Amino acid sequence: MKSTTIRNTQQLLKLNSMMASLLSCYASQPIKISGLLDYLHKHLRVNIIIPAVTFGLVYFLVDPCLYHKITSFPQTDDSLLLYQTSPRSSLLVPYSLNHDTLLKIRSINVRKWQQLHQYEQEYSEMGVDRRNNLSLEEFFDIYDGKWPVLLTDVVDKWPAYNWTGDFLNQHYGQEQVVMKAIDYHLDAAISRVFSDAYQISGDPLDQDGLTNAISLAVPLYRFYQNTENAHPKSWTYVEDELFIPMRPELRKGIGNTEYLQEDFFQLFPEDLRPWNAMLLWGTKYSRSSLHMDPYNWTGTNAVIQGHKWWKLYPPGQDEYLYIMKDRRSGFPLNCYKYNSVVDAFDPDLTKYPRFKKAVSIVFEQLPGEILFIPSGWFHQAYNSEETLAISSQVMNRNNYRVVLEEILKVGDIQRDSLPSDIDLMSPEQQVAMHDIAKLSVHQI
Numbered sequence: 001m002k003s004t005t006i007r008n009t010q011q012l013l014k015l016n017s018m019m020a021s022l023l024s025c026y027a028s029q030p031i032k033i034s035g036l037l038d039y040l041h042k043h044l045r046v047n048i049i050i051p052a053v054t055f056g057l058v059y060f061l062v063d064p065c066l067y068h069k070i071t072s073f074p075q076t077d078d079s080l081l082l083y084q085t086s087p088r089s090s091l092l093v094p095y096s097l098n099h100d101t102l103l104k105i106r107s108i109n110v111r112k113w114q115q116l117h118q119y120e121q122e123y124s125e126m127g128v129d130r131r132n133n134l135s136l137e138e139f140f141d142i143y144d145g146k147w148p149v150l151l152t153d154v155v156d157k158w159p160a161y162n163w164t165g166d167f168l169n170q171h172y173g174q175e176q177v178v179m180k181a182i183d184y185h186l187d188a189a190i191s192r193v194f195s196d197a198y199q200i201s202g203d204p205l206d207q208d209g210l211t212n213a214i215s216l217a218v219p220l221y222r223f224y225q226n227t228e229n230a231h232p233k234s235w236t237y238v239e240d241e242l243f244i245p246m247r248p249e250l251r252k253g254i255g256n257t258e259y260l261q262e263d264f265f266q267l268f269p270e271d272l273r274p275w276n277a278m279l280l281w282g283t284k285y286s287r288s289s290l291h292m293d294p295y296n297w298t299g300t301n302a303v304i305q306g307h308k309w310w311k312l313y314p315p316g317q318d319e320y321l322y323i324m325k326d327r328r329s330g331f332p333l334n335c336y337k338y339n340s341v342v343d344a345f346d347p348d349l350t351k352y353p354r355f356k357k358a359v360s361i362v363f364e365q366l367p368g369e370i371l372f373i374p375s376g377w378f379h380q381a382y383n384s385e386e387t388l389a390i391s392s393q394v395m396n397r398n399n400y401r402v403v404l405e406e407i408l409k410v411g412d413i414q415r416d417s418l419p420s421d422i423d424l425m426s427p428e429q430q431v432a433m434h435d436i437a438k439l440s441v442h443q444i
């Protein structure tokens, strides 16, 4: 029998994975730490001695994937209890993200990182932190899937950080792009300025809450010629998902980012995988709609040039946001589309009074910064000057459950077509099972 005395945090952290697998054996009942230690002793033949002084740290041992099961940590001497809410969340039953639980997990992790940093680190609870040299572990613990963050030392390493409007116009001016246009006197102005445009969509209902918007396909130079002509109620915005991915020389301009390396979307068959480098080039005053990203994924937005203002709404405020009902993305692997009818940067509070109650965090993003928007947060961007940016997304350990639920919820894949042992599989295996999506989609 091995005997180990835990003397410091480092050693405690090493026990992490062992404790995690043990905890998963104990669904839905409170566990006494002493019970766990007995278990370790009996089944794994290890004797772990945890001196009282480190005892309070035991809760750091729990694997992040299991945190969602734990709702509170009453911390008293040796009867430290780990309360678990429910058996491991099952793909076979409906699920929805619980922001309060995520905040609890975050606050536990905050204590862990403050101890590791000798309490120097401040974490914002009302706004957004700007971070550099952030370790992957701290990123996953504190921010990813839980709270937005701006990283300041990622984009400056991408060749794309050198892109300018001139460069894009010179090389791609004749190429077609998808552009949103807003104008008070829409038809006249748009057809005057963009005479060679063709309209992709002119139904204001399709424009996600922005008044008088249409979507056009135009040669890029047409947009570029008019970037100076923007007004608060008349502006244009290139929002093109395919422009960069279709051009390998541009795609190469976006660096591999360690924070985006774990991406389960790559496990989807290629024709179901979302495009992951959207060109966002807007004039002053241009903006996105207030929306949730497809599959409620974790979105990223890298500003190359210009300044972007953001309003981000923590999850759980649907009742204040006037979300359009029954809309779908129409992607090969379909999902619901959650878009608000409210323009958060110019809200009509007479028409949408409940919107007053919605709580958001508001901040400015500077060139060279990349923003991570956690799963489940409604958001809207506003370009306070001409701004060039690239957005992307990720599915990883911290949000795959949300993404899979959004896929299952639409019903193109029948929940009961999933193998009954799917909950025993690793997250990667669970995601890869959605390959059967291909079959379902094509059969329908």
Ligand SMILES: *[C@@H]1O[C@H](CO)[C@@H](O)[C@H](O)[C@H]1NC(C)=O
Residues within 6 Å of the ligand: 095, 096, 097, 292, 296, 316, 318, 338, 376, 401, 402, 403, 405, 406
């Ligand atoms: C995705 O977002 C919508 C809109 O807020 C919400 O109703 C839904 O529950 C979310 N999905 C999950 C799986 O949490």
Ligand SMILES: *[C@@H]1O[C@H](CO)[C@@H](O)[C@H](O)[C@H]1NC(C)=O
Residues within 6 Å of the ligand: 133, 135
């Ligand atoms: C970045 O963080 C690591 C520890 O995570 C540290 O060793 C290194 O010195 C830091 N680098 C800079 C430039 O701050």
Ligand SMILES: *[C@@H]1O[C@H](CO)[C@@H](O)[C@H](O)[C@H]1NC(C)=O
Residues within 6 Å of the ligand: 156, 157, 158, 159, 160, 161, 162
């Ligand atoms: C940007 O361009 C400058 C000048 O051509 C070059 O020195 C630099 O390495 C480039 N930066 C990146 C990230 O490619």
Ligand SMILES: O=C(O)CCC(=O)C(=O)O
Residues within 6 Å of the ligand: 278, 280, 287, 288, 293, 299, 301, 308, 379, 380, 381, 382, 389, 391
């Ligand atoms: O920069 C913007 O306009 C916001 C883009 C965005 O939110 C998105 O691509 O989902």
